Amino acid sequence: YCKAAAHRPKKPGKFSYTACSADPRITELLKEYVNVKGHARESLGLRFPEITDYRSFKEGFRQRLGAYASSFDVVMCGEPTAFCGVFPPGPAVVAVVGTPLGAYLRPDSHCEGSDKRKCAQEQFYTEFFEMAANPRNLFVTTSLYLSNQAYWNAGVLPRYLRPLGLYTGSQYMPKAKPADGGEVLLSRIPYLLWDHRCILRHFAASSPATAALKFVSMPELEDRSYSNWASHSACLYFPYDPQLLTFHELYGMGVPMFLPKAHMLPLWISPGFDTLQDFAHRRPGWAPSSEELPYAWAELKDGAYNFYGGLRYWSELTDFAGKPEDLPG
Numbered sequence: 624y625c626k627a628a629a630h631r632p633k634k635p636g637k638f639s640y641t642a643c644s645a646d647p648r649i650t651e652l653l654k655e656y657v658n659v660k661g662h663a664r665e666s667l668g669l670r671f672p673e674i675t676d677y678r679s680f681k682e683g684f685r686q687r688l689g690a691y692a693s694s695f696d697v698v699m700c701g702e703p704t705a706f707c708g709v710f711p712p713g714p715a716v717v718a719v720v721g722t723p724l725g726a727y728l729r730p731d732s733h734c735e736g737s738d739k740r741k742c743a744q745e746q747f748y749t750e751f752f753e754m755a756a757n758p759r760n761l762f763v764t765t766s767l768y769l770s771n772q773a774y775w776n777a778g779v780l781p782r783y784l785r786p787l788g789l790y791t792g793s794q795y796m797p798k799a800k801p802a803d804g805g806e807v808l809l810s811r812i813p814y815l816l817w818d819h820r821c822i823l824r825h826f827a828a829s830s831p832a833t834a835a836l837k838f839v840s841m842p843e844l845e846d847r848s849y850s851n852w853a854s855h856s857a858c859l860y861f862p863y864d865p866q867l868l869t870f871h872e873l874y875g876m877g878v879p880m881f882l883p884k885a886h887m888l889p890l891w892i893s894p895g896f897d898t899l900q901d902f903a904h905r906r907p908g909w910a911p912s913s914e915e916l917p918y919a920w921a922e923l924k925d926g927a928y929n930f931y932g933g934l935r936y937w938s939e940l941t942d943f944a945g946k947p948e949d950l951p952g
Contacts, residue, residue: 658672746903776906796854807837863894864883
């Protein structure tokens with residue numbers, strides 16, 4: 624956790640800063656209840672953290688740090704949102720939600736027998752609904768997609784604030800035009816099974832108008848600074864998840880970006896973490912009407928949901944589908 628450190632500014636006009644420290648009580652709880660490679664997404668070849676027993680983790684936190692946490696007026700929490708639910712009543716809760724509400728929580732479909740201690744998603748969606756009803760608490764998401772997903776899960780529609788990426792401190796200043804040897808940046812994508820840079824070079828070489836194009840992949844850059852990103856002629860952006868911070872960073876720097884067309888976008892975002900069908904659970908007794916959400920986020924009967932109309936509807940809620948004038952700038 625982080626604690627405010629009242630350090631004396633080193634230079635006049637500089638603000639004091641926030642220091643983070645590893646409290647052994649926190650690290651012990653994380654080691655005991657968080658499996659950092661708990662959930663496997665086979666299609667991506669990736670594993671994601673998982674709280675093995677949410678209720679015990681919550682009880683353990685309150686036993687060890689409850690009195691300390693209660694002494695604050697406001698507590699802030701981020702990823703995962705489930706950590707917001709472990710604080711004892713009293714302090715106001717402020718949270719920026721950048722992942723699905725059910726992130727790190729075991730899917731209810733994985734429950735063994737009648738052991739509901741491991742069925743955490745429905746429990747937390749109820750807690751989140753109650754926390755959001757408290758006017759002292761504030762929850763915001765980083766995208767319209769996540770706000771509507773939270774509404775589908777819990778019946779709460781948080782306001783959303785798109786990231787501006789102003790912290791990059793850089794602006795678009797290309798070293799050269801593409802025709803003069805300028806490089807086109809390729810964003811990271813974890814699940815392509817082919818060399819997309821090689822394929823793009825092949826297609827570019829087939830026409831004299833594009834033969835001079837050069838492509839470079841983000842992960843292969845030696846200089847991964849924001850200023851170097853902004854020195855490229857443009858970026859070919861692969862939206863492998865419904866919301867990605869690098870998109871807003873590039874947009875904030877003014878880097879020209881090329882993205883898939885709207886009818887192809889659902890197929891790009893569908894393998895992402897935010898679309899995991901493990902989050903296909905809702906607060907007990909809650910279901911949005913078809914007038915509010917014409918297409919459900921997921922099919923609850925068997926956990927499988929690949930109807931193109933639904934995928935297309937939800938992909939339209941991503942910033943990738945927005946027009947430039949719809950985004951902050």
